[in-house]
Amino acid sequence: MPLPETEIPGRLQAELMSRGLRMTRQRRTILSVVETAKQHLDASQLLRRARRLDPQIDRVTVYRTLGLLKRHGLIDELDLMHMQGEKHFYERRPQxxxxxxxxxxxxxxxxxxxxxxxxxxxxxxxxxxxxxxxxxxxxxxxxxxxxxxxxxxx
Amino acid sequence: MPLPETEIPGRLQAELMSRGLRMTRQRRTILSVVETAKQHLDASQLLRRARRLDPQIDRVTVYRTLGLLKRHGLIDELDLMHMQGEKHFYERRPQxxxxxxxxxxxxxxxxxxxxxxxxxxxxxxxxxxxxxxxxxxxxxxxxxxxxxxxxxxx
DNA sequence: TATAATGTTGCATACCAGTTGCAATAAGGA
DNA sequence: TCCTTATTGCAACTGGTATGCAACATTATA
The missing domain is CATH 3.30.1490.190 (Ferric-uptake regulator, C-terminal dimerisarion domain)
Incomplete structure (x- = not known):
């Protein structure tokens, strides 16, 4: 995804903290993966990348964090016309x-x-x-x- | 769904036959359910209705027929924002x-x-x-x- | 109208993405 | 530092959909 120059790294983390949510090591890791992604990633790709930074992260945590970000309107979920099965892809909500x-x-x-x-x-x-x-x-x-x-x- | 007056009953069946596909009892049943639906139905609702007309119809036949109709561009698949799980809904492709x-x-x-x-x-x-x-x-x-x-x- | 060729069905089984219950753990305020 | 409460990881599970295969039905052909 074209990441606009105006985007601040750590923005998602700041957003979640300002909403009074706990910032755990796992969340920080997942957020950083979401923020630095250059393409649309699905949950399993996200998990793989998160595990490169923190090998014991669990996929449930990825799903729960994605749900959290979705509910807070910080990311969007895409189907991309279901061309590769039924998985969902994610991107930071754009301006x-x-x-x-x-x-x-x-x-x-x-x-x-x-x-x-x-x-x-x-x-x-x-x-x-x-x-x-x-x-x-x-x-x-x-x-x-x-x-x-x-x-x-x- | 608003079914326009211009829609001909049996249209889907005619379309498939004109493409040289075999018209089986099961397909006829499923097509009639799709054509007469007044709302967006998912695969299991479609199956239930088809079974009222032909009790031994199998769910795989429903999925296969939906896939066929999709590939031929005769129906559209909707997610409806995934408000009720990950199921898909179907409607005849509109004009x-x-x-x-x-x-x-x-x-x-x-x-x-x-x-x-x-x-x-x-x-x-x-x-x-x-x-x-x-x-x-x-x-x-x-x-x-x-x-x-x-x-x-x- | 019978036959052959091929497409379609039903069953069982498998698959895959995503979810849930629960006990253990960790974050952040007092 | 302690305490409360949110969060995590594990395992098991769910729901929607797909597949292999033998039996069967449709359509073209004779």
Whole structure:
């Protein structure tokens, strides 16, 4: 994921502490993995990386910490069109929502920000009188590289 | 789901047959359940309804038929923000894409069509040179009824 | 209408991501 | 430092979905 320059390392940790949550060694480790990830990671990848820093960390702790971060709106959960089973992927909640495009052929994930998307969310809030907490726009299709070559069959 | 008047009963069956697929008793049953559903159903609900019409239908057949319909782009798979576990919900692919809004408090699912959404998809295709096959825009938040009352706690 | 070829089904079993109960442990305030 | 309470790790479990395989049904063909 493009990590914006404005992001402060340790931000997640500071956020959780300011909410009065206990900062354990395990949480610090997991948060640092989430913060330094350059791509979207699933729980097991997250666990593997966390274990490189703290070998006795348990996967349950990873799941619980992810749940915590989700409930506090600090990370977003992605499905990425379920291209690799049913696992979920995580990213720090960005300042501005973006769209995830998944190429059904090469599997590449691309992110895209758009004013139209922002306006669409505004329209939903107004027209539907719906208070948006979280949005997820995922698009499956063929990226520029793959759409020129043969398409996969059924 | 709002089933548009333009929808022809037996449409799914005709579509599959025109693609040269075998039309079995089980498939006919499952297709009719999908076609007549008035809400988004998950695999187990679909199975229960199919069994009312054909008691010996097996759940794997439901999963396999759903997979088939998905691959042929005849139904869409929804997560509905994973509010009820990890199950998936299904709906016939509509003529025009719509947004699913899930109320995090009462669980109500609302659908919404929007020109802005159509334009956004156009922008993605153009600006990202991405050929869209399927989109999924899900929004979690609080509906008009629920946003006025107390919010749930962490 | 019978037959052959191939696609589809049902059963049992396995799988995989994620969850839960509970006793042991550790964080942070007094 | 002690005490309270949150958090952890282990093991076992759950729910949704997928698979191998033999039996069977569908469709094309004769």
């Amino acid at each position: 501005r929502d973006h769209i995830h495009m998944a190429c059904l052929r090469c599997g590449k994930i691309t992110e895209f920000e758009s004013d139209l998307f922002d306006r669409l969310k505004g329209q939903i809030q107004r027209d539907c009188r719906f208070h948006i907490v979280v949005t997820r726009l995922e698009v499956g299709g063929y990226c520029a590289q793959c759409r020129t070559t043969d398409q996969p069959k059924d | 025009r894409d719509h947004i699913h809004m899930a109320c995090l408090r009462c669980g109500k699912i609302t659908e919404f069509e929007s020109d802005l959404f159509d334009r956004l998809k156009g922008q993605i295709q153009r600006d990202c040179r991405f050929h869209i096959v399927v989109t999924r825009l899900e929004v979690g938040g609080y509906c008009a009824q629920c946003r006025t009352t107390d919010q749930p706690k962490d």
